[in-house]
Amino acid sequence: MASLAEDDQGQGASRIQNPEADDKKKKNSNMAPTSGNSIHRSSSRPQLDVSKAEIQGNFEEKHPTILLPNQSDDISHLALDLGGSLIKLVYFSRHENQSANDKRKKSMKERLGISNVNRRSYPILGGRLHFVKFETNKINECLDFIYSKQLHCGGLESHYSDNVADRNAIIKATGGGAYKFADLFKERLGVSIEKEDEMACLVSGANFLLKAIRHEAFTHMEGQKEFVQIDPNDLFPYLLVNIGSGVSMLKVDGDGKFERVSGTNVGGGTYWGLGRLLTKCKSFDELLELTQKGDNRAIDMLVGDIYGGMDYSKIGLSASTIASSFGKAISEKKELEDYRPEDISLSLLRMISYNIGQISYLNALRFGLKRIFFGGFFIRGHAYTMDTISFAVQFWSKGTAQAMFLRHEGFLGAFGAFMSYEKHGLDDLMVHQLVERFPMGAPYTGGKIHGPPLGDLNEKISWMEKFLQKGTEITAPVPMIPPGTTGLGGFEVPLSKGSTLRPDASALNVGVLHLVPTLEVFPLLADPKMYEPNTIDLSDHNELEYWFTILSEHLPDLVDKAVASEGGTDDAKRRGDAFARAFSAHLARLMEEPAAYGKLGLANLLEMREECLREFQFVDAYRSIKQRENEASLAVLPDLLMELDSMDEETRLLALIEGVLAANIFDWGSRACVDLYHQGTIIEIYRMSRNKMQRPWRVDNFDDFKERMLGTGDRKPTPHRRALLFVDNSGADVVLGMLPLARELLRRGTEVVLVANSLPALNDVTAIELPDIVAEAAKHCDILRRAAEAGDLLVDAMISPSNSSKESSTSVPLMVVENGCGSPCIDLRQVSSELAAAAKDADLIILEGMGRALHTNLNARFNCDALKLAMVKNQRLAEKLVKGKIYDCICKYEPAN
Ligand SMILES: CC(C)(COP(=O)(O)O)[C@@H](O)C(=O)NCCC(=O)O
Ligand SMILES: [Mn+2]
Numbered sequence: 001m002a003s004l005a006e007d008d009q010g011q012g013a014s015r016i017q018n019p020e021a022d023d024k025k026k027k028n029s030n031m032a033p034t035s036g037n038s039i040h041r042s043s044s045r046p047q048l049d050v051s052k053a054e055i056q057g058n059f060e061e062k063h064p065t066i067l068l069p070n071q072s073d074d075i076s077h078l079a080l081d082l083g084g085s086l087i088k089l090v091y092f093s094r095h096e097n098q099s100a101n102d103k104r105k106k107s108m109k110e111r112l113g114i115s116n117v118n119r120r121s122y123p124i125l126g127g128r129l130h131f132v133k134f135e136t137n138k139i140n141e142c143l144d145f146i147y148s149k150q151l152h153c154g155g156l157e158s159h160y161s162d163n164v165a166d167r168n169a170i171i172k173a174t175g176g177g178a179y180k181f182a183d184l185f186k187e188r189l190g191v192s193i194e195k196e197d198e199m200a201c202l203v204s205g206a207n208f209l210l211k212a213i214r215h216e217a218f219t220h221m222e223g224q225k226e227f228v229q230i231d232p233n234d235l236f237p238y239l240l241v242n243i244g245s246g247v248s249m250l251k252v253d254g255d256g257k258f259e260r261v262s263g264t265n266v267g268g269g270t271y272w273g274l275g276r277l278l279t280k281c282k283s284f285d286e287l288l289e290l291t292q293k294g295d296n297r298a299i300d301m302l303v304g305d306i307y308g309g310m311d312y313s314k315i316g317l318s319a320s321t322i323a324s325s326f327g328k329a330i331s332e333k334k335e336l337e338d339y340r341p342e343d344i345s346l347s348l349l350r351m352i353s354y355n356i357g358q359i360s361y362l363n364a365l366r367f368g369l370k371r372i373f374f375g376g377f378f379i380r381g382h383a384y385t386m387d388t389i390s391f392a393v394q395f396w397s398k399g400t401a402q403a404m405f406l407r408h409e410g411f412l413g414a415f416g417a418f419m420s421y422e423k424h425g426l427d428d429l430m431v432h433q434l435v436e437r438f439p440m441g442a443p444y445t446g447g448k449i450h451g452p453p454l455g456d457l458n459e460k461i462s463w464m465e466k467f468l469q470k471g472t473e474i475t476a477p478v479p480m481i482p483p484g485t486t487g488l489g490g491f492e493v494p495l496s497k498g499s500t501l502r503p504d505a506s507a508l509n510v511g512v513l514h515l516v517p518t519l520e521v522f523p524l525l526a527d528p529k530m531y532e533p534n535t536i537d538l539s540d541h542n543e544l545e546y547w548f549t550i551l552s553e554h555l556p557d558l559v560d561k562a563v564a565s566e567g568g569t570d571d572a573k574r575r576g577d578a579f580a581r582a583f584s585a586h587l588a589r590l591m592e593e594p595a596a597y598g599k600l601g602l603a604n605l606l607e608m609r610e611e612c613l614r615e616f617q618f619v620d621a622y623r624s625i626k627q628r629e630n631e632a633s634l635a636v637l638p639d640l641l642m643e644l645d646s647m648d649e650e651t652r653l654l655a656l657i658e659g660v661l662a663a664n665i666f667d668w669g670s671r672a673c674v675d676l677y678h679q680g681t682i683i684e685i686y687r688m689s690r691n692k693m694q695r696p697w698r699v700d701n702f703d704d705f706k707e708r709m710l711g712t713g714d715r716k717p718t719p720h721r722r723a724l725l726f727v728d729n730s731g732a733d734v735v736l737g738m739l740p741l742a743r744e745l746l747r748r749g750t751e752v753v754l755v756a757n758s759l760p761a762l763n764d765v766t767a768i769e770l771p772d773i774v775a776e777a778a779k780h781c782d783i784l785r786r787a788a789e790a791g792d793l794l795v796d797a798m799i800s801p802s803n804s805s806k807e808s809s810t811s812v813p814l815m816v817v818e819n820g821c822g823s824p825c826i827d828l829r830q831v832s833s834e835l836a837a838a839a840k841d842a843d844l845i846i847l848e849g850m851g852r853a854l855h856t857n858l859n860a861r862f863n864c865d866a867l868k869l870a871m872v873k874n875q876r877l878a879e880k881l882v883k884g885k886i887y888d889c890i891c892k893y894e895p896a897n
Helices: 019-029 103-111 136-148 163-167 182-189 198-212 268-279 284-293 341-367 383-396 409-419 457-470 541-565 570-592 602-615 623-645 649-663 671-679 682-691 702-710 732-747 770-778 782-790 805-809 833-839 850-855 875-882
Strands: 003-005 054-056 065-067 078-082 086-094 127-135 170-174 192-195 217-221 224-228 238-243 247-254 257-264 322-324 371-375 402-406 434-437 512-515 722-726 751-756 814-818 844-848 865-871 889-894
Touching: 078 409, 086 136, 086 409, 103 814, 103 833, 127 136, 127 409, 136 182, 170 409, 182 192, 198 238, 198 247, 198 257, 198 371, 198 402, 198 409, 217 383, 238 341, 247 341, 257 341, 268 284, 268 341, 284 341, 284 383, 322 341, 341 371, 341 383, 371 383, 371 409, 383 402, 402 409, 457 570, 541 570, 541 602, 541 623, 541 671, 570 602, 602 850, 623 649, 623 682, 623 732, 623 770, 649 682, 649 702, 649 732, 649 865, 649 889, 671 682, 682 732, 702 889, 722 732, 722 833, 732 751, 732 770, 732 782, 732 844, 751 770, 751 833, 770 782, 770 814, 782 814, 814 833, 844 850, 850 865, 850 875, 850 889
Parallel strands: 078 170, 170 192, 238 371, 371 402, 722 751, 722 844, 751 814, 844 865
Antiparallel strands: 003 127, 054 065, 078 086, 086 127, 127 512, 217 224, 217 402, 238 247, 247 257, 434 512, 865 889
16 A cells, blocks of 8 residues: 555545446556556546536536546656655646636736736646655555556646657656666556666755755754755755665755765665664564664663763763764673664664764765755654754764755655656746645554555545544544653653654655645735744644644534535535544644644644545535625625714724624634524624724724824825735625725725635635625625726626716726635735735735734734734633733734835
């Protein structure tokens, strides 16, 4: 079975489960033909397979999703690193952009000056990079996998060509197996292996990953992993140490510019070879596992053994420093059987790791290199190995150098081979265009359990169910013992060996890399390099435990909602169960190893929950709740607008901000709020919330905002040119809170861009839903109607016949743009190109809600005026952020610098 980080589905609804078709497909195509069989290959591929096509969801929708259950969405490039013990695969699958034909979106794009003609044409439309590994002795599984996914006859070029390309198909590969298995590939898959130089692949793989993935490099000291932000413009030169069977040390000066400056024959092969002879272990992993229970003092001769238990402090050696690896084994009184295999394995591991660390540092010193990155199969994300190497580098450099490791360490070669294809289009992809996602298999990658299956949704669910029956492997999150120190420090007894980490705690976790060429950095960030979206840092253990508990407690209710949103069918229940298991497994994994998937913040957890729902094809769990709340709120909107219009300017502005804060109470992600909803109707709760509004709010810069809006005395400030309103929840929040505020801005001559989620998250309103809500509201309000018309928002919506084109031409427009994400929070380093374009003319941004204004972006600085509005609907967060209490409000205004 492959160990993988692989997701096989399209975004949410792009595929549905079709067990019958899938079973058939599996029988026909999952096995690669064995030698002797004639090779069946598809003709030109991929082509659109519309058999059993179905419209999903509501038939009245204007642009319903059409599901093609039999369509393979892989248009692939495949590259391999065929190593001595592991085979690593990197492959690409592409997804077409479905929303390109949206009429409304097109007109909005034109308005924002984004014409398709002007935009860079991307060699790839976006897609995913998958990382999969197999044990080399299971090469047949690997061949079956390639065959079942037809990866061997994919490739961007052959997508449009005919069979001829297939006949000459090549796969790029590196590693010794590229020679050894070339004939097997030809025989079984009919493809030729094109061999790529191993060192060149390692370097190009490392260069790309270090430049393109934000949390690729990390340090590992005393059991603590810390991510290092690498500036892509300041990466070179560095030393790349690849620890395979032997060790190569490469001085890397740029893309394609490197030199092998040194190496050592004492490497992974030495550890495994000697270890096997000395311990009788059957596998590398078994040998490595032994170290967890080992104590090297039984075999190693320590400084203290020589100096009667004393330090040799004059030259800086503590009593527990190893003076001579295996030095105690010179004793004539003991034979091999008298030593524990655990102790032997640990001594050996430390001897080799330490030696490599030391030689690496000396080479870095020799060439004046400040950075040393370690990779190769020997490391395997093993905490103890990394700690020992780090200690050696730190010790010999007297703290001036640090060892760094790479999350994709095992895939450098395969990735480099992938990069060697021409026209893959990856060369100039940038950090903000890559989103790493961790599909359901991720919690198990690198651990004892391999899987899940690589097939369709149905297979994935069955896989989760298997564990449900066994009832062991996937458990609810358990509290982790807080990291402490043993007091010993250094490499004498690295903490990673202790009880705080499980044996494979630092096992590699690589996700699926989604390439989204249209994502951009939000242009109004004052200092994009310093920007950190998360306010809550989950590296604080108490914080982590609290939020994990909250999310676990939410789970049963969320599953109920999700299942109900899909009609409560047996199929939906099955998916609901599988979702809960998968998400719990993620939580459990992250609880044990918070940095497993990269730097972890609260926003990542909240987004992961949404992604996990999508993975099990829950399109919108809160659909009916959102609809109900929209309708109820739209019904009272006319009265609210009338009430607001009877106020003077100053009172009205205050009432509007109060309205936004009060209506932010409608948040189905907050436990406390959901409990509240049992106590009254939407309108009753809204009224109650408004009545409770009392200034000063916990953070209250309203007066400054008012001054910027209305001026003081006779001074009338110029209105803002364009305001971006990041809206949050459906129902009262958007209808009775944000829309009336938008209307006020429009009335003052400010263009308004409503920025909403691209995909559903909790009860947040999406950019697809919003125009209809605006159109409905516009029926009761001339300002909204004219603005919406001017912004082409009412393209297909019902509008009252009284509108005249003369009026609309003089109105400032109201627009809706999607933000590029599907989470309750927003990471402004990766937003949609529409939002980035809309932001260019904006001089005011309003971020609303806990997710967008508190969990993320509370500390973000902008190059324009910024207003952050939210009700704090969580007691602990209120205490922590503002020393306040639940339902306190935040009105934080920060004028442009
Ligand atoms: C998920 C949320 C950020 C959504 O809040 P919103 O942005 O809608 O104001 C928030 O509901 C939340 O942090 N909930 C978890 C904590 C709790 O149940 O109290
Ligand atoms: Mn929300």
